[in-house]
Amino acid sequence: MTATLPAAEDRTAGNSAAGAPARPAHRDGNVLRWLGAYTASMIGDSVFYMALAWAAARTGNASQTGLVLAAGSLPRALLLLGGGVLADRLGPRRVVIASDTARCLVILALAGTLLLTTPTVGLLIAVALVFGAVDALFLPAVGALPPRITAASQLARVQGMRGLAARTANVVGAPLGGVAVALGGPVLAFAAAGILFAVSLPLLLALRVLPRPARETAAPAGTARHELADGLRHIRRHPLLGPLMLVVALSELGFVGPLNLGLILLSDERGWGASGMGWIVAAFGTGAGASALLLAVRGRMPRAGLVMCLTVLVGAVAVGALAFVSSVPLAAAVAVLVGLFAGLGGSLCGALIQTVTDPAYLGRVTSVSTLFTHALAPLSFPVTGAAVALWGTGPVFATSAALCAAGAVTGIVLAPLRRAELPH
Numbered sequence: 001m002t003a004t005l006p007a008a009e010d011r012t013a014g015n016s017a018a019g020a021p022a023r024p025a026h027r028d029g030n031v032l033r034w035l036g037a038y039t040a041s042m043i044g045d046s047v048f049y050m051a052l053a054w055a056a057a058r059t060g061n062a063s064q065t066g067l068v069l070a071a072g073s074l075p076r077a078l079l080l081l082g083g084g085v086l087a088d089r090l091g092p093r094r095v096v097i098a099s100d101t102a103r104c105l106v107i108l109a110l111a112g113t114l115l116l117t118t119p120t121v122g123l124l125i126a127v128a129l130v131f132g133a134v135d136a137l138f139l140p141a142v143g144a145l146p147p148r149i150t151a152a153s154q155l156a157r158v159q160g161m162r163g164l165a166a167r168t169a170n171v172v173g174a175p176l177g178g179v180a181v182a183l184g185g186p187v188l189a190f191a192a193a194g195i196l197f198a199v200s201l202p203l204l205l206a207l208r209v210l211p212r213p214a215r216e217t218a219a220p221a222g223t224a225r226h227e228l229a230d231g232l233r234h235i236r237r238h239p240l241l242g243p244l245m246l247v248v249a250l251s252e253l254g255f256v257g258p259l260n261l262g263l264i265l266l267s268d269e270r271g272w273g274a275s276g277m278g279w280i281v282a283a284f285g286t287g288a289g290a291s292a293l294l295l296a297v298r299g300r301m302p303r304a305g306l307v308m309c310l311t312v313l314v315g316a317v318a319v320g321a322l323a324f325v326s327s328v329p330l331a332a333a334v335a336v337l338v339g340l341f342a343g344l345g346g347s348l349c350g351a352l353i354q355t356v357t358d359p360a361y362l363g364r365v366t367s368v369s370t371l372f373t374h375a376l377a378p379l380s381f382p383v384t385g386a387a388v389a390l391w392g393t394g395p396v397f398a399t400s401a402a403l404c405a406a407g408a409v410t411g412i413v414l415a416p417l418r419r420a421e422l423p424h
Helices: 029-059 062-071 073-090 092-116 121-144 152-205 224-237 241-270 273-298 304-322 328-356 359-391 393-413
Strands: none
Touching (some): 029 092, 029 152, 062 121, 073 092, 073 359, 092 121, 092 152, 092 359, 121 359, 152 273, 152 328, 224 359, 241 273, 241 304, 241 328, 241 359, 241 393, 304 328, 304 393, 328 359, 359 393
């Protein structure tokens, strides 16, 4: 059944999907507006979490601080799939604008409240819960936007540009939040985060969305539960989406624990200290930034499915090697390889998902992949910590590497994914 265009945004055309050759993404004002909005929003995220952590630490004890920081994860995990359904119903642009507006208003209201009263643990938990719920709407929609604003041939380049934006946010956001806290306390930091969200809104409002292609199909409209089940069936029955989600799930579960909590424990075990860990994290960011730049410049990678699986496999081997190097310089060199190969594999995976997904299901498919990367994978932190306490860093890193490698090998074994190509 041909899908009905649900919103005016889907009739707004800056280009035609079947018209003239696509403008390169890095020269397309429409894509650059999306990229600017995404970057401002990601920097705002970093500043917000820095301010939240500082306010929680100054207000409560260590366990209460942990509770505040973890509070947003619960609504995000519970509501992400529903956010994908909403993005497909209303259109991702509309959902992104509404959720980013809500984030802006919530954080600015918190900053205004803290001008009049001191923060309490209860207030901070409530804000974290609301922010997490709104994030569950924002993340699937912002991930589903690129196929709506540029041609399929540019999606790999957009993934590279998105990776560069994420690295920029990581580098700029935390120091900016620290400076804001030092100058004006949590009030100024929360206000800065709200302003950054506000900066992204005019850029999002200026986005021109491509008309939906005639091939787009969708199930008859039903309840949200039925639409979600239909989206999950679409993933399960698709020859590429199912294997791609398996690669995402295994690689994220394998990478996240060692590269976050695992690095802290490894640095402590080896006596490298905070500075050593900082060099390793910086090296990982350098490698990931280089992979994003490579894809942004090239715009396309031949034999994308096979390259994705091989780069994830090399990244997995490098993760396992991290626990067995003897010095900070060697660990930093290995971390560069982890960032380079894992980053390239992740970007190619994202580009393939967006390319092969029927546009009617983009929100729901994006919500499933985001569930693995932003909600379920962080649950491996306590498992990683307990495992390191029992067996040490070496076996834990090796097990995590094997989990990542299993995802890559699965992709290599499955012919449709191994032979997958990005469009020219």
